[in-house]
Amino acid sequence: MSMTAAVGYAHADPHHIGLVIEHPGPAPKRIVTAYGFWIFLLSDIVMFSCFFAAYAVLSGQTAGGPKGSEIFEQRNVAIETVCLLLSSFTCGMASIAADVRNRFWFYLGMAVTCVLGLIFLAIEFREFAGLVARGYGPSRSAFLTAFFSLVGCHGLHVSAGVLWLLTMMAQVFAKGFRADILRRMVCFALFWHALDIIWVAIFSVVYLLGGGA
């Protein structure tokens, strides 16, 4: 082996400022898991942004069908929004309960979150079914295509969230507050709150802007 190269080529502090902070080593598992899931959520938001972009492009293309202001019912949307925002609060309560390992409050928080999520889904489903029944299904016009896809994609996420929520409760029931289950709980909470953020955007972009026009 040739080891003749000059020493001193590789400093983390080439200008001798004296401000080098040594990296302490791999992060603990809880951080790694939550961080990775957070990156997944960012990618999920990128996916939603495509559907938002499609909606922005197509929202005027009604092809002789109804406009947004003719089909949106502000009252339903208000109830949906309240349900979802409230469910974020109860989900937060469940997270706190999990952190202090209180089973009763954990189950209660999760159960209320689940019920609120189901109410949200039921209202959304009724809205969709009503539109389809009136002949305003997604294949009626490009506007309705984009509307159903964007809102439906969020609805599918909430459905998956409810399924995950029930699995979480079952895991805690069967296994207790084990470290790996608590890590999953952190991820679930992140997921649920992210869905709220996306809903706020849908509420503003689709229902508020579209309802006025």
Added chain:
Amino acid sequence: MLGKLDWSAIPFDQPIPLIAGAVVLVAILAVLVWVVVKGHLPYLWHEWITSVDHKRIGVMYILLASVMLLRGGSDAIMMRIQQAIAYQSQGYLPPEHYNQIFSAHGTIMIFFVAMPFVIGLMNLIVPLQLGVRDVAFPTLNSVGFWLTATGALLVNLSLVIGEFARTGWLAFPPLSELSYSPGVGVDYYAWSLEISGVGTLVAGINLVTTVLKLRTRGMNYLRMPMFCWTTLASNLLIVAAFPILTATLAMLLLDRYLGFHFFTNEAGGNVMMFMNLIWAWGHPEVYILVLPAFGIFSEVVSTFSGKALFGYRSMVLATMAICVISFMVWLHHFFTMGAGPDVNAIFGIASMIIAIPTGVKIYNWLFTMYGGRIRFETPMLWSVGFMVTFIIGGLTGVLVAVPPADFMLHNSMFLVAHFHNVIIGGVLFGAFAGFEYWFPKAFGFRLEERWGKAAFWFTFTGFYVTFIPLYIAGMLGMTRRMQHYDVAAWRPWMLVAAVGMAILTIGVICQILQLVVSIRNREALRDRTGDPWDGRSLEWATASPPPVFNFAFDPDVRGEDAYWDIKIHARQQSLEHEEREYHDIEMPRNSPTGFVCAFFASIMGFALIWHIWWMVILGGIGAFATFVVFAWRDHDEYVITAAEVARIDRINLEERRSLVSMAGAT
């Protein structure tokens, strides 16, 4: 019961796909029988299929890429032969078959050769370079690999059951809409990319988290090897770009399956939206592929020049600049589609700006070589070949980034030559350089140099003989994807390109022979030190192949080129003689989750393509059940005792010590 599937799906009247499919089927069955008869099945299951070890998964990714390279290469050979003989004649491939071949060639080469090859190398090497024991999410890593394999399986299934897309590798609507492509081809295309896209996204999340959160003590950001930096940039792009692909293909599928109107001509659908969305993914994709290759060249050039990388910080900056700018140039893929002069000018300038950080990189590699003790071993040959080739490809790229020039060259063979110039000269040369460079690390023996050099020279020459004529044909006005043509001036260039293809094929054969010869002579080529190239980064600090836990002790990093530093300060020797206290190591347990998950994904994908709805539900339930079972397991780690760690580590130390003492004796 079976949806759209019946006997007419098997192309009995087309001998080429049928024979090819039969040969592949026989080969797979033969391998399976051999594995079962020889009793290798338990070994394969426990050590590879269910493995969550990043090194094993990396090797499997590269194996998948190599096999698919042969498939995509066969498509290329068929196209070159077709265009060589189809002057004023129909050639030997009917149009509907030819269209499937160029679509499959592009899809396979990008998604199932280039992607798995670079992801495989990143998987294999990055945790070692960072000095850690595994990636952030080992089981998810396995899931990602197997979902990629599912995508590859579905694409190849289309060879014998049904058909593949005839729409080109990006399936532009309205051609890819149901009214113009009523067959299952586009569905095969879209579902296999949806499934493998999820796999890629998982790999991206995993590697980003690994680089950002799992680094050994002292591995500050500005001490990471260049390959880790380019891995970070490339995987950030995966996380930001692949969801766009997923969403876009989902929209296309909604149009096709449920009568939506995203991209249709009717009811207000917008075709240009597909162009924008698909290229908002498609252009970053180019950099997802080439950035890791840049990282490989950085490692190889610095190792084989015996010098630290010139301009490390400017290299980091250039990498991250490319990472950001790559998202701002997508429109240059459709200058001719009516965006107007102002928009075209902005995107043209942005595209040319990308050449600046790339140029910085080229100069850094050149200055790394300048004044170094250069060893022209195979990885270095690929690197130098890359620099020459990539500069030509980059220059033609700057040329087509000029909108007026692009109006002349758009959709011509010039463009085909350009992107092959950068993808073969950049990504494939990089993949081969990485393959030759890290093979000894993965398997514990070197590859035979003679065949490797032959492979390089044939591929290098063959590349130019194939693609320079395509540049010329493009300037003579030849458009891409022509099944036949009547212009006499193009003919000679097509013949030359066919000769080039033959030379390239010899290159591939040399590559295969190199592998065979090396495996046969592996005792003679054995690398006992773990450091066959006099390397500089931490992957060379451990044995070849590395033990499952990579490092017995977390390495301490004090600067760039961590292992070189260790060697120079000869800390290695002094530490080796100290008796260190070994500790138990916890490693993640193997899991069949990835394989089972991909099994259900394959069933679901196939059922979706053929509209077999009960099977879709079955697959969905199976996939969910797999997750629940995985979530329910109680022990996800096992312990390697300190005594075992000590035993494994001491063997390696012994080897290294005896080598050092031997070196002293001579």
